[in-house]
Amino acid sequence: MNSRPVLKIENLRTFFYSKGKRAFVRSVDGVNLRIGKGETLGIVGESGSGKSVTALSIMGLVPGEPGVIIGKIGLKTDNIQKNLLQDLRDYVKINMSTGRIMEVYKDNVGWQKNVDRVMQGIRGTEIAMIFQNPKLALNPFIPIGKQITESIRINTPIKKRSQARERAMYWLAKVKMDSPRLRYYNNPYGLSGGMCQRAMIAMALSSDPSLLIADEPTTGLDATIQSKIVDLLADLKSSVGVTTMLISHDINVIKALSDNVAVMYGGTLLEHGPVGIILSAEHQAKHPYTAALLESIPREKHIREKGYLQAIKGDVLDTINIPLGCRFYSRCDKVTEKIQEKCDNHEPDLREISSGHSLRCWLYYE
Amino acid sequence: MKLSAIRPIALLLARELAITALLILGVSFVVFIIIYLSPGDPFGTLLKGQTTLPNAPENIRGALGTPPAWYAQYLSWLVNMVQGDFGTSTRTGLPVLNEVIRVGINTLYLTIGSMMVTLLIAVPVALFAARRGQTPVNWVLTMLAYVLSALPVFWLGYIAIYISMHHFGLFPLAFASSAQKWSWLYFMFPVLVLGLSNGTTSEVVRFLREEMSRVFSEDYIRTARAKGASIWKHSFKEGFLIPITEIIASKIPFILGGAVVVEQVFNWPGMGRMAWQAAQDRDFPLIMGITLLAAVFVRMGSLLQRFVHILVNPRASKE
Amino acid sequence: MKRYSQYTIEVGDLWDVSFWKKADTMDLIYIVYGLFIVILVVVSYVLGALSLLPHNPQEINLELLMAPPNTAGHLLGTDFMGRDILSRLIIGIQAYFLPGLLAIAIALTAGTIFGVLAGYWGGGLDTTTTYISNLLNSFPRLVLILLMVAAFKPDIYTIMLVVGVTNIPAVASLIRSKILFLKQKNFIEAAMALGLKSWVIIFKHILWHNCRAILIIQATLGMAEAILMETSLSYLGFGVQEPTPSWGNMVQAGANYFMQGNFWPSTAPALAILFTILGFHLLGDGLNNILEGKRG
Numbered sequence: 001m002n003s004r005p006v007l008k009i010e011n012l013r014t015f016f017y018s019k020g021k022r023a024f025v026r027s028v029d030g031v032n033l034r035i036g037k038g039e040t041l042g043i044v045g046e047s048g049s050g051k052s053v054t055a056l057s058i059m060g061l062v063p064g065e066p067g068v069i070i071g072k073i074g075l076k077t078d079n080i081q082k083n084l085l086q087d088l089r090d091y092v093k094i095n096m097s098t099g100r101i102m103e104v105y106k107d108n109v110g111w112q113k114n115v116d117r118v119m120q121g122i123r124g125t126e127i128a129m130i131f132q133n134p135k136l137a138l139n140p141f142i143p144i145g146k147q148i149t150e151s152i153r154i155n156t157p158i159k160k161r162s163q164a165r166e167r168a169m170y171w172l173a174k175v176k177m178d179s180p181r182l183r184y185y186n187n188p189y190g191l192s193g194g195m196c197q198r199a200m201i202a203m204a205l206s207s208d209p210s211l212l213i214a215d216e217p218t219t220g221l222d223a224t225i226q227s228k229i230v231d232l233l234a235d236l237k238s239s240v241g242v243t244t245m246l247i248s249h250d251i252n253v254i255k256a257l258s259d260n261v262a263v264m265y266g267g268t269l270l271e272h273g274p275v276g277i278i279l280s281a282e283h284q285a286k287h288p289y290t291a292a293l294l295e296s297i298p299r300e301k302h303i304r305e306k307g308y309l310q311a312i313k314g315d316v317l318d319t320i321n322i323p324l325g326c327r328f329y330s331r332c333d334k335v336t337e338k339i340q341e342k343c344d345n346h347e348p349d350l351r352e353i354s355s356g357h358s359l360r361c362w363l364y365y366e
Numbered sequence: 367m368k369l370s371a372i373r374p375i376a377l378l379l380a381r382e383l384a385i386t387a388l389l390i391l392g393v394s395f396v397v398f399i400i401i402y403l404s405p406g407d408p409f410g411t412l413l414k415g416q417t418t419l420p421n422a423p424e425n426i427r428g429a430l431g432t433p434p435a436w437y438a439q440y441l442s443w444l445v446n447m448v449q450g451d452f453g454t455s456t457r458t459g460l461p462v463l464n465e466v467i468r469v470g471i472n473t474l475y476l477t478i479g480s481m482m483v484t485l486l487i488a489v490p491v492a493l494f495a496a497r498r499g500q501t502p503v504n505w506v507l508t509m510l511a512y513v514l515s516a517l518p519v520f521w522l523g524y525i526a527i528y529i530s531m532h533h534f535g536l537f538p539l540a541f542a543s544s545a546q547k548w549s550w551l552y553f554m555f556p557v558l559v560l561g562l563s564n565g566t567t568s569e570v571v572r573f574l575r576e577e578m579s580r581v582f583s584e585d586y587i588r589t590a591r592a593k594g595a596s597i598w599k600h601s602f603k604e605g606f607l608i609p610i611t612e613i614i615a616s617k618i619p620f621i622l623g624g625a626v627v628v629e630q631v632f633n634w635p636g637m638g639r640m641a642w643q644a645a646q647d648r649d650f651p652l653i654m655g656i657t658l659l660a661a662v663f664v665r666m667g668s669l670l671q672r673f674v675h676i677l678v679n680p681r682a683s684k685e
Numbered sequence: 686m687k688r689y690s691q692y693t694i695e696v697g698d699l700w701d702v703s704f705w706k707k708a709d710t711m712d713l714i715y716i717v718y719g720l721f722i723v724i725l726v727v728v729s730y731v732l733g734a735l736s737l738l739p740h741n742p743q744e745i746n747l748e749l750l751m752a753p754p755n756t757a758g759h760l761l762g763t764d765f766m767g768r769d770i771l772s773r774l775i776i777g778i779q780a781y782f783l784p785g786l787l788a789i790a791i792a793l794t795a796g797t798i799f800g801v802l803a804g805y806w807g808g809g810l811d812t813t814t815t816y817i818s819n820l821l822n823s824f825p826r827l828v829l830i831l832l833m834v835a836a837f838k839p840d841i842y843t844i845m846l847v848v849g850v851t852n853i854p855a856v857a858s859l860i861r862s863k864i865l866f867l868k869q870k871n872f873i874e875a876a877m878a879l880g881l882k883s884w885v886i887i888f889k890h891i892l893w894h895n896c897r898a899i900l901i902i903q904a905t906l907g908m909a910e911a912i913l914m915e916t917s918l919s920y921l922g923f924g925v926q927e928p929t930p931s932w933g934n935m936v937q938a939g940a941n942y943f944m945q946g947n948f949w950p951s952t953a954p955a956l957a958i959l960f961t962i963l964g965f966h967l968l969g970d971g972l973n974n975i976l977e978g979k980r981g
Contacts, residue, residue: 404836623827
């Protein structure tokens, strides 16, 4: 956190309107994040905790349904300094004194157009993204090499087709694609998931972005391929050194690749700090949710001792009816009688308890 | 495309050709069976009034020998057709093949022209709707497409003729005489009328819009947006090219059917009008030839669609 | 115990979207209009069958030729022989109503059977059904009917039988793809794993619970198709013959006077065709959007 931040998210809220329930689903509800230059920030959490929606909000790719995005996403790179949500205020009317959202315009297409305008020259060029399910995320009708070439010609100064092709070959080799000159002409349909993900990574990195968002890069792949992709990402981290926001529900992936970790739950951050503090089993002072997450990793020792796999009790938070108190209260097993009243009624704020380590729990507040 | 990929695709194309040939054979069989089962006795009709002797027909039949079995008749008909002999029209005595090809070309103009008109209306509406969702303009255009699809084509034809008569001084009898000042309009009106109200406009709009919006929500379009590329470029093949060939191929029969009526309204010397005439005269060789040619048109459209599908879609080779 | 955090958003009056953006409302309007047309057609059919008409449809009145609407008790005016247009329109429904139902019945029954054969058992049956469908689809419907006319001089019921038969592939392919979709969702395997008999799965779980919407939609579209075919044939002179009225031959008979500027006798049945077919189309599409969950 010492270097200046490339990305600074302040109080990001992304809500979707659920027609069936006539209420807002608050997928992301007040997230604050900073990603320093060159660092890798891992975001971990269960499914439905708002990790992916945070990433999509940054890219302005939040899908379909009319909703709300407010807050501030500050991007500061060598070329550009911009609040990515700058001109989008007009689509939400907020009562400034209470912070209540009074009105949302459901002009989804107009909103999308506006986002496209704001994000022009940022998508691909400054922020690149790797998606989950690489086979679906690559255009099945175009050979992978051509897709990379296209990205290079759009997002880098290389405009000549032949040069761009050479560059794409270089990146395909860089992501350790076997026989890149042949694979260049293959459609995603003929490739395995791992190869598609390599192509996806090559495509993201080929435009030399200031920030790389990897949204569950190993999800949907076989276990052996997963570890190979993790190895590749670790390799690229040392050789290319791009600032990365890594999203995964797999703690081992996060542990292997990130410098800092943010733990998300119910649309908000519960804990944020260096990977050594948060994800190491030895360090004691941590959020009960993080502790429970670590407990739920299957380990030989645990299985032998308890004879079963430990899971976190209860279900993921219903993000429509968010409780008044701590979001994890109903599933927390570390509530003491002293703080029970507070946990139930007041949401704790994100407080720094030691250098660079902040969390959201009444246990650690004096 | 690498060389190794070409061979399986060539095989697939050959397979489609074979299927088309098989289907056309099947069509010829169905046509033959319908005519074979027809209750009338063309022979008896021919002899009617020729002789007053009570047993003359039987005698003549006996002299001519018993007719061959149905499969022999079918085979000889088929062999003749393969050799280019579709028989002669019982009404005019002209060879069917020449007649049918002559009018078939006229119908082809009409069909292709009206398909263009339909697409010119439907495609912009559909693409606009797929990208923009519902807007008032769009709603009006969609309703218009519905109304056009429900309009009786013959009535719209009358309006067109009325306009051409009263505003341009044209008369429907004058197809061949191109000396009139506005005569090109007379070629345009049938095409326009059939294109507007062949009943497929709303379906084209609907199908294209649904396919395009489905493709817009695919993961790979999101990837395209994430790298700053044009979503139109990336959705073109799956969202536009494949659906449009599909809908064109599947609507050719409807347009040919509509052509029968439009040709009747406008005295357009095409297949439909000839089929109408042949049905009235029970001119079997002619109507058989026309039905076969119409089916060949339909099959050619489908073949083209399959070719596009195979060439464009890498997944088709795995199906 | 319902206590929620701050930023609880009032959404009661947020959803005031202009009506054309609300797919649901539009679909409901389509359906209401379509149902109105269906009821109108059925009621008119019954009225016609019971001969409860405002005037005798065959009564010629040479005093009152081609009267505009609403003259001398003729609500929709009179045609070129002074016959009451409204009565003729009502009686004209007789020409297509029962034959149309026949066409629908054939298309739905046979289409369902073929669709289930192809989708549920698949394999060789699927291939065969596909070929038969392609074969039937190769004929432009009207041309095939003209061939039948030449061969058999058929009545309207036989013609509608052909219409029904040529509609089979469309229904069959819809049922087939629905079953394949269910198979993809492992729905059928699950039912089999529960030990259900094939016929229970097919009739109860596939056809009744998953395909009835498709069948209803196809029935409305089939009726539109039948009307279109009947009017086209009557127009061509192969359907119902004068003086028995049908919408198609009414348009055709009025055509000569149309050219002289007397639009109404030809336009009235044309509008009847337009509004009726529009009603059936909109009903089918509205039902499709709501029941099959396709958003426009």
